[in-house]
Amino acid sequence: xxxxxxxxxxxxxxxxxxxxxxxxxxxxxxxxxxxxxxxxxxxxxxxxxxxxxxxxxxxxxxxxxxxxxxxxxxxxxxxxxxxxxxxxxxxxxxxxxxxxxxxxxxxxxxxxxxxxxxxxxxxxxxxxxxxxxxxxxxxxxxxxxxxxxxxxxxxxxxxxxxxxxxxxxxxxxxxxxxxxxxxxxxxxxxxxxxxxxxxxxxxxxxxxxxxxxxxxxxx
Amino acid sequence: xxxxxxxxxxxxxxxxxxxxxxxxxxxxxxxxxxxxxxxxxxxxxxxxxxxxxxxxxxxxxxxxxxxxxxxxxxxxxxxxxxxxxxxxxxxxxxxxxxxxxxxxxxxxxxxxxxxxxxxxxxxxxxxxxxxxxxxxxxxxxxxxxxxxxxxxxxxxxxxxxxxxxxxxxxxxxxxxxxxxxxxxxxxxxxxxxxxxxxxxxxxxxxxxxxxxxxxxxxxxxxxxxxxxxxx
Numbered sequence: 001x002x003x004x005x006x007x008x009x010x011x012x013x014x015x016x017x018x019x020x021x022x023x024x025x026x027x028x029x030x031x032x033x034x035x036x037x038x039x040x041x042x043x044x045x046x047x048x049x050x051x052x053x054x055x056x057x058x059x060x061x062x063x064x065x066x067x068x069x070x071x072x073x074x075x076x077x078x079x080x081x082x083x084x085x086x087x088x089x090x091x092x093x094x095x096x097x098x099x100x101x102x103x104x105x106x107x108x109x110x111x112x113x114x115x116x117x118x119x120x121x122x123x124x125x126x127x128x129x130x131x132x133x134x135x136x137x138x139x140x141x142x143x144x145x146x147x148x149x150x151x152x153x154x155x156x157x158x159x160x161x162x163x164x165x166x167x168x169x170x171x172x173x174x175x176x177x178x179x180x181x182x183x184x185x186x187x188x189x190x191x192x193x194x195x196x197x198x199x200x201x202x203x204x205x206x207x208x209x210x211x212x213x214x215x216x217x218x219x
Numbered sequence: 220x221x222x223x224x225x226x227x228x229x230x231x232x233x234x235x236x237x238x239x240x241x242x243x244x245x246x247x248x249x250x251x252x253x254x255x256x257x258x259x260x261x262x263x264x265x266x267x268x269x270x271x272x273x274x275x276x277x278x279x280x281x282x283x284x285x286x287x288x289x290x291x292x293x294x295x296x297x298x299x300x301x302x303x304x305x306x307x308x309x310x311x312x313x314x315x316x317x318x319x320x321x322x323x324x325x326x327x328x329x330x331x332x333x334x335x336x337x338x339x340x341x342x343x344x345x346x347x348x349x350x351x352x353x354x355x356x357x358x359x360x361x362x363x364x365x366x367x368x369x370x371x372x373x374x375x376x377x378x379x380x381x382x383x384x385x386x387x388x389x390x391x392x393x394x395x396x397x398x399x400x401x402x403x404x405x406x407x408x409x410x411x412x413x414x415x416x417x418x419x420x421x422x423x424x425x426x427x428x429x430x431x432x433x434x435x436x437x438x439x440x441x442x443x444x445x446x447x448x449x450x
Contacts, residue, residue, distance in 0.1 A: 053423040087364040143308040144387035145365040145414075166365035183366075183414035184423065192274040192415065 028059050037104040041200040043189045058091030090167035103206035110203040117211035124159040135161050136198040150177040152217045174217035177210050258325040262431040264420045279312030311388035324437035331434040338442035345380040357429040366413040372404025373448040405448035408441045
């Protein structure tokens with residue numbers, strides 16, 4: 001279930017578990033490309049702030065929350081810690097997946113090649129254009145902050161479009177492609193015009209990574 | 220009940236009351252600001268005020284009108300329930316932003332100045348001091364996990380000013396039938412913590428925005444609301 005998300009998180013020094021005995025040190029994963037490498041689709045200014053400030057804050061918050069959790073002694077205290085763990089843990093998971101599912105156009109970003117992913121998209125949506133339309137309109141319709149996902153449903157064995165609110169991680173499906181629709185992800189460049197951001201981001205979606213995730217999920 | 224929210228939402232069709240029945244569709248309009256877009260500088264930039272008002276709030280107005288139009292055509296409880304999310308989101312967005320523009324004022328029109336009177340007394344009584352209120356409200360608002368609003372609200376059951384938050388565009392609700400009285404508040408001061416409210420100017424540094432906004436809080440308006448709520 002959380003297999004892909006564990007792999008997406010940078011390797012902690014200790015086993016990354018939420019037990020009382022081990023506190024893991026999470027760290028901000030490096031990007032595989034320069035901050036301005038996704039221009040003009042996503043600006044370097046956004047990428048820098050998004051990575052070094054927003055994601056870093058989730059990492060710090062997660063470490064603090066896990067440290068506090070390790071000291072809890074009662075069920076009530078543990079339940080009180082849940083919000084911080086979910087918000088910061090989800091933020092760390094989601095953004096780690098996000099950086100990986102983006103790539104500069106010079107490195108394949110935006111290009112869906114023939115293969116299992118293309119086949120599954122055409123089978124479940126008709127075409128890549130149809131998928132884009134559906135994922136974009138569903139993501140734009142989120143009422144607040146959240147994420148739009150292309151996810152693989154293990155039960156129906158289909159690709160489906162779903163959303164999560166705030167920093168809730170995608171648990172019901174295997175994440176294949178995630179799109180951050182929190183305003184910090186696009187506002188400096190696209191202001192209130194969400195659809196322009198959603199159209200542009202497809203030029204830098206890392207379909208190679210998406211396909212890897214689908215293949216792993218379909219084993 | 221919705222008294223404060225109703226007065227904040229001025230409908231052009233004066234005969235059309237702000238009601239969510241299936242028979243009356245009211246035409247909501249974007250209220251004008253009482254000040255120029257750049258009048259709250261340097262605390263809130265003119266660029267933000269303009270986008271926030273003409274784009275974001277306008278979109279809630281349009282969405283509310285569309286949702287109410289669709290609602291007027293519904294015939295079954297199921298159809299009405301399906302529209303609830305659109306009504307709450309856009310209706311809440313319209314209510315919240317209408318209250319927001321009114322609870323801001325340029326510094327040369329009293330913004331940021333808390334005078335002696337019932338509001339100051341209530342703040343000192345319930346928080347100890349104005350600085351303590353600011354501290355608590357800013358910390359609570361900054362801690363919202365996602366989009367939402369921080370509120371100074373008047374709790375009619377406890378007769379106290381309290382800090383509460385709402386998620387997304389959920390409006391702060393006063394004593395509706397069926398709601399536990401303890402959780403109902405009249406909005407006194409609202410702070411928008413959606414990223415569009417501050418990001419262009421303050422980027423990720425929410426605390427700087429939250430410190431700055433107190434320079435343009437319209438305490439006269441806040442006091443009017445408190446006096447009305449305590450009647």
